[in-house]
Amino acid sequence: MIPAAFEYHAPKSLEEALRLLNRHGSEAKLLAGGHSLLPLMKLRLAAPRCVIDLGRIHALRYIREENGRIAIGALTTHTEVLESPLLRTKCPLLPQTAWEIGDVQVRNRGTIGGSLAHADPAADYPAAVLALDAEIVAASADGTRTLRAAEFFVDMLTTALLPGEILTEVRVPVLPPGTGTAYRKLHQPASGFAIVGAAARLTLGSGGKVERVAVGLTGVAPKAYRAAAVEKALTGKKASEKLLAEAARHAVPQDVELLSDLHASAEYRKAMAVVFTRRALEDALARAQSKKR
Numbered sequence: 087m088i089p090a091a092f093e094y095h096a097p098k099s100l101e102e103a104l105r106l107l108n109r110h111g112s113e114a115k116l117l118a119g120g121h122s123l124l125p126l127m128k129l130r131l132a133a134p135r136c137v138i139d140l141g142r143i144h145a146l147r148y149i150r151e152e153n154g155r156i157a158i159g160a161l162t163t164h165t166e167v168l169e170s171p172l173l174r175t176k177c178p179l180l181p182q183t184a185w186e187i188g189d190v191q192v193r194n195r196g197t198i199g200g201s202l203a204h205a206d207p208a209a210d211y212p213a214a215v216l217a218l219d220a221e222i223v224a225a226s227a228d229g230t231r232t233l234r235a236a237e238f239f240v241d242m243l244t245t246a247l248l249p250g251e252i253l254t255e256v257r258v259p260v261l262p263p264g265t266g267t268a269y270r271k272l273h274q275p276a277s278g279f280a281i282v283g284a285a286a287r288l289t290l291g292s293g294g295k296v297e298r299v300a301v302g303l304t305g306v307a308p309k310a311y312r313a314a315a316v317e318k319a320l321t322g323k324k325a326s327e328k329l330l331a332e333a334a335r336h337a338v339p340q341d342v343e344l345l346s347d348l349h350a351s352a353e354y355r356k357a358m359a360v361v362f363t364r365r366a367l368e369d370a371l372a373r374a375q376s377k378k379r
């Protein structure tokens with residue numbers, strides 16, 4: 087359980103980190119909270135020649151409102167997301183999701199940037215950032231670019247980040263009045279990761295009709311995805327428990343490749359995706375109706 091030898095760098099600025107990343111190329115790995123990378127290195131499933139520790143770049147650790155959105159620095163920990171009064175008031179889906187991640191130690195060290203960049207198929211945040219239509223900012227020596235969450239997750243443990251890029255920021259919307267959100271998760275009992283996780287965001291319009299809805303699912307497939315057929319089945323219709331239950335049946339599209347492992351078969355995951363989507367939608371609707379979000 088001892089990692090292979092590596093060179094260690096602890097830059098104090100993003101510019102310095104980008105220079106190091108450019109210099110060491112594919113031999114380098116970025117280190118944030120270390121809660122995914124270090125276990126891989128100890129098991130020798132990853133053996134980078136050089137580790138660039140982002141932990142001292144304090145400028146990447148913030149949560150602030152900017153231009154009508156909430157910007158979250160990549161090094162913000164899960165606990166900081168969970169406890170942020172700004173997010174709790176204006177975009178509670180992220181704190182609701184952070185609460186479900188691991189345990190206190192994991193939440194105190196793990197970062198939102200590290201979790202998204204790692205793209206574990208059983209991680210929680212991917213479902214939430216998809217449901218929020220979040221923007222993800224990547225920086226490189228050539229400048230920055232902004233990706234939509236829907237284009238960020240490419241495959242299992244694979245994102246749209248290019249070599250030489252560092253994820254620097256996640257931007258989520260300030261949710262409008264009449265919106266409720268919820269994250270519901272079936273935990274893998276040993277690790278706490280998601281066998282299935284469903285994030286829902288639902289805005290009610292006049293007459294109790296569903297004006298806007300988004301559902302993100304994790305744990306079900308090699309990468310998290312938006313349940314577009316569920317959203318279509320709800321949009322413009324008067325919200326009711328029966329409607330939500332019917333819509334949730336579309337949680338797993340035909341073309342989704344289902345994960346299957348010793349924790350849950352493909353069939354079980356599919357069944358649970360429907361159940362947890364329905365529960366997330368019910369909670370989101372109740373919050374939208376009570377105006378509590």
Ligand SMILES: Cc1cc2nc3c(=O)[nH]c(=O)nc-3n(C[C@H](O)[C@H](O)[C@H](O)COP(=O)(O)OP(=O)(O)OC[C@H]3O[C@@H](n4cnc5c(N)ncnc54)[C@H](O)[C@@H]3O)c2cc1C
Pocket residue numbers: 115116117118119120121122123124125140160186187188189192195196197198199200201203204206208209210211247251252253254277278279280
């Ligand atoms: C016991 C345990 C239980 C856990 N349970 C859960 C759970 O229930 N739900 C859940 O979602 N997660 C869970 N996790 C994972 C945890 O949330 C991790 O913290 C997270 O997945 C990775 O974040 P990190 O900051 O630790 O990243 P690291 O481990 O430091 O890095 C992960 C990967 O991302 C890359 N990376 C990191 N930061 C950046 C960046 N800014 N830009 C580009 N690349 C970057 C690294 O190079 C590495 O490849 C658990 C972990 C443990 C150890």
